Every structure is written in structure tokens, then in C-alpha cells.
Amino acid sequence: xxxxCLMFAVLIGILSSTTVWGDExxxxxxxxxxPKIKLSTGFGLDYGGVGANIELQIxxxxxxFGGLGSRGIIGQEFPDSMKNGWSVGSRLxxxxxxxxxxxxxxxxxxxxxxxxxxxxxxxxxxxTILGFKFGxxxxxxxxxxxxxxxxxxxxFGSSNSFTYNNYDDINxxxxxxxxxxxxxxxAWHF
Numbered sequence: 001x002x003x004x005c006l007m008f009a010v011l012i013g014i015l016s017s018t019t020v021w022g023d024e025x026x027x028x029x030x031x032x033x034x035p036k037i038k039l040s041t042g043f044g045l046d047y048g049g050v051g052a053n054i055e056l057q058i059x060x061x062x063x064x065f066g067g068l069g070s071r072g073i074i075g076q077e078f079p080d081s082m083k084n085g086w087s088v089g090s091r092l093x094x095x096x097x098x099x100x101x102x103x104x105x106x107x108x109x110x111x112x113x114x115x116x117x118x119x120x121x122x123x124x125x126x127x128t129i130l131g132f133k134f135g136x137x138x139x140x141x142x143x144x145x146x147x148x149x150x151x152x153x154x155x156f157g158s159s160n161s162f163t164y165n166n167y168d169d170i171n172x173x174x175x176x177x178x179x180x181x182x183x184x185x186x187a188w189h190f
Contacts, residue, residue: 032060034057034058034059034060035056035057035058035059036056036057036189036190037054037055037056037057037189037190038054038055038057038063038065038187038188038189038190039052039053039054039055039187039188039190040052040053040054040055040149040185040186040187040188041053041185041186042149042183042184042185042186043069043183043184043185044151044181044182044183044184044185045085045087045107045109045131045133045153045155045181045183046065046067046087046089046105046107046109046133046135046151046183046185047067047068047069047085047087047183047185048067048068048069048070048071048084048085048086048087048109048110049069049070049071049084049085050069050070050071051067051068051069051070051085052067052068052069053065053066053067053087053185054066054067055091055187060093060096060097061092061093061094062090062091062092062093063090063091063093064088064089064090064091065087065088065089065090065091065107066086066087066088067085067086067087067088067109068084068085068086069084069085069086070083070084070085071083071084071085085109085110086109086110087107087108087109087110088107088108088109089105089106089107089108089109089133090105090106091103091104091105091106092104092105093139098141099140099141100138100139100140100141101138101139102136102137102138103136103137103138103139103151104134104135104136105133105134105135105136105137105151105153105183106132106133106134106135107132107133107135108130108131108132108133109130109131109132109133110130110131130157131155131156131157132155132156133153133154133155133156133181134153134154135151135152135153135154135181135183136151136152136153137149137150137151137152137153137183138150139187145188145189145190146186146187146188146189147186147187147189148184148185148186148187149183149184149185149186149187150182150183150184151181151182151183151184152180152181152182153180153181153182153183154178154179154180154181155178155179155180155181156178157179
């Protein structure tokens with residue numbers, strides 16, 4: 001996990017060397033009328049897997065969002081309810097609107113599924129994982145109303161309660177640990 005966080009820090013360093021943090025926005029991007037809508041498509045917990053995210057930017061520093069997506073689970077053993085993901089959360093933007101602006105994200109979402117099988121290989125149970133994520137990232141304005149949003153975060157998951165019918169080996173429970181949760185998206189600003 002340390003290597004992934006380090007790679008993301010290097011990426012931010014490269015981007016900041018090509019674009020100065022806090023550079024003035026072009027005249028077409030200066031708009032102090034709030035609230036604003038930001039519509040994104042991308043991947044990660046903020047997007048319910050691979051999907052869309054809509055954010056209401058209440059002011060220049062704070063926004064709330066919701067996302068829906070597909071977790072990309074393929075296979076008949078997974079019920080349809082496990083193939084879709086969702087998220088809700090908030091973002092805190094640092095500084096004035098600029099070409100590159102850092103942000104913090106806090107999200108709650110459902111983006112993983114677990115199938116429990118018994119020793120014979122029969123499906124015994126399934127569950128979706130509900131977790132939260134804390135991330136740090138950047139919003140990089142590419143054109144007039146289009147940005148590239150990148151985040152790296154740590155997600156902490158907890159599962160729904162399992163029922164272990166016909167499941168004798170309790171030592172094979174699924175254990176959930178913190179995991180690296182990157183996100184990337186293209187966003188349109190309205």
C-alpha cells in the first residue's frame with residue numbers, strides 16, 4: 001500500500017511541476033455563482049465501482065455527492081443486487097478555484113461482494129461490503145468546463161452479517177482490512 005501512495009505522490013509532483021498550484025483560472029472558468037453541479041464518470045468507490053457521480057458544489061470549498069455504478073462482477077453465482085454499487089460523501093477543496101486544486105474526500109459506499117462457499121464448493125451465502133473511504137487528490141481543469149479528478153485513499157470495509165447455514169468451518173470467515181482505493185474521473189462542470 002505504501003508503494004501505491006508513493007506513486008500517487010510522484011504523480012501529483014509531476015502534475016504540479018507542469019502546472020503551478022493556484023494558477024489563475026482562464027476568464028471563461030471564473031464563475032462565483034454557487035451552487036454548481038459537477039457530473040463525473042469514472043472508477044473507484046466514489047463512483048460505485050465504474051459509473052457516474054453527481055456533486056453539488058455548495059460553495060468554492062465544499063461539495064456533497066452521490067454515485068452509482070457497476071462493480072464489474074461477472075458470473076451467475078452473484079445475485080444482481082451485488083453487481084451494482086453506490087456511494088455518498090463530501091469533498092473539501094483547498095484554496096481558490098484554480099487550474100490544479102487539491103481536495104479531500106470522505107465517502108461511504110458499497111463496492112464489493114463476497115460469496116461464501118462450503119467445503120463442497122456450494123454457495124452458502126453472499127454479502128455486499130459497506131465501507132468508508134478517506135482520500136486526498138486533485139482537480140485538474142483541462143478545458144473550459146472539463147476536469148480530470150484523481151484521488152488516492154484508504155478504504156475501510158465492514159460486511160453485512162453472514163449466515164453460515166451448512167458452513168462448518170468458521171475459521172474461513174472473510175476478514176476485511178483497510179485497502180488502497182484509487183479513483184479517476186472526467187468531470188463536467190455546469
